[in-house]
Amino acid sequence: MKKCGAFLVIIFTAISIFTGCREKKVDTNGINRIVSLGPSATEILFAIGADKQLVACTDFCDYPAEAKTKASVGGFAANNISLESIISYEPDLVYLFSGMHDSLIKPLQDMGISVYVSKAASVDDVKKEIIEIGTITGHSAEAEDVVKEMNLLLAEARNKSAEAKKNGSSPLIYWQVWDDPLMTAGKNSFINDIITLAGGINIFGEENSDYPIISDEAVIAAKPQFIFISKASDNYSVTNNKIMFYAMKKDSGASVHYVNDDKFSRPGPRCAEAVQDLTKILYGLPR
Template identity: 30%
Template sequence: MWGNSKSKMKRSIAVVSLSITLAAAIVGCGSKDKLPGQGELVSPPKASGGDAQAGNAAKKTAYPLKVKDATGKEFVFTKAPERIASVSPAETETLFALGLGDKVVGVSDFCDYPAEAKSKPKLGSIVKPNEEALIASGADLVVTGVSMQLPAVEKLRGLKVNLFKLEPKTIDDVISNIRMMGQIFDRQEQAEKLAASMEADRKKVTDAVKDLTPEQKKKVFIEFSPGWTVGKGEFIDELITVSGGVNVASGEKGYVMISEEKIIAANPQVILYPKNLIDDQSKKTIDQIIRERSGWHKIEAVKTNKLAGVDKDTMSRPGPRITEALVEFAKGIYPERVK
């Protein structure tokens, strides 16, 4: 990990008291537990029921459907699950985006989008949910995401919880998972519309930056919570790269503590941070913390006031709004190119 001073270590402690979706990125995505894949259709469904000319609107999932989740476990669906629980904010957003809100019987304590999710029964943490509440929900299928690690998954399965895990690392993974969930829940039309919208967002960004030369690409630093940044192998890094930026922490892997000296030396031209996020220790916003750091006034992004705030939830949840975060990133890095 970057950084070795006592002050940096104290700063890292603040992560646990920040927005749970950002903290979970460290706890969940940075884990050493390796999962075999992002999920796959073992027995792809066939379109049935309706004129093929009608396109996606006519697609109905043909059951039984065999699907493997991110842990490699095979599921056989004889019909679309009727009672669904989600203990991951990103997956909760996907379920509601697919029009399945009325079938959701419980969500994690931190599932707050869309607004309707807030009124659903609460099932506890995204890392270790309340086992009793989860069992009592009577869910046919429980969906979880990047924050729950394999030991917790296996423990819940040992309690006969039908748990389906997703582990997206890229935008393509997120879109693929949405299509897969559309097939599992017989919502293929909604899934295709959502995927198409996300792909259009991505194309808007890639078209805007496609003619940048390597010399024109801006160096970018992101501090997604006080004292923490992200290197290769995570979707936040991909957001920077697809936006045409060069992540100054790309030499690192996963979620890491920052080295203030290395960031000064890298001299980023743009700094991204989650807007409206207050550090519990200092009671300051992240951009205030950045501007007040010793020596950081020398950094080009600080000198030229190229600090751009992005929404903390869309940037930290690998769900349907991840391409909205991509557009925000691109606007922050190249405001003259992405409107």
């Protein structure tokens, strides 16, 4: 299912380029045909102007709209993508994800195909990755422009939250990543970085697990002021649980927000927009 695939993008997204266990730089000469195995990779390629080099992507690559006109190699997970399908597009470079596509790395490299392995765990990682991909694909100037625009959005969000916090403390946030089992964003997750940059406090931000499974009771005990529910979940509009009843109580002071999972969980250029959007929600600023 596409929603399940979107969730997997959250889990399996730092930057490094590997050959087995050894690090190896991608040959930047002659990168004319690229296969992207993830939505955020596709977004980055379009953002830096490398879309004409993109010959195929996945069923989940839906942004920008033009991405849907590209040929597809299948789903997001490695078991939904055949090596034969990738090879059929004669790529110079395959842009894939650590943890999700590990089984594809060595076979591709053994055939002489360059591989870029992405594992972005923070907004800073995303910016570094954009610069690296820009260099690899021959779009360094465009990549630098994208990162500059991201930095402007992030600085604006930082200034707005700092000004707003002069009149109060940082708001407490609960972020529901999945509904069954109930799952949230932990310390080292990409979403936790988004929350922190937006000037919020993740009530599970000290959990060592990236995406810990938690209980209704733990959420309620932390008394979040904002409850964000990701639309990646099949049943994201859950209304019959204790968390919702807590939010409905007048004395809870909590508000519930359903969020575009693509923008908030994909480690691509739009993550800076996500930080700014979240800042505006948390501090009641015009959107």
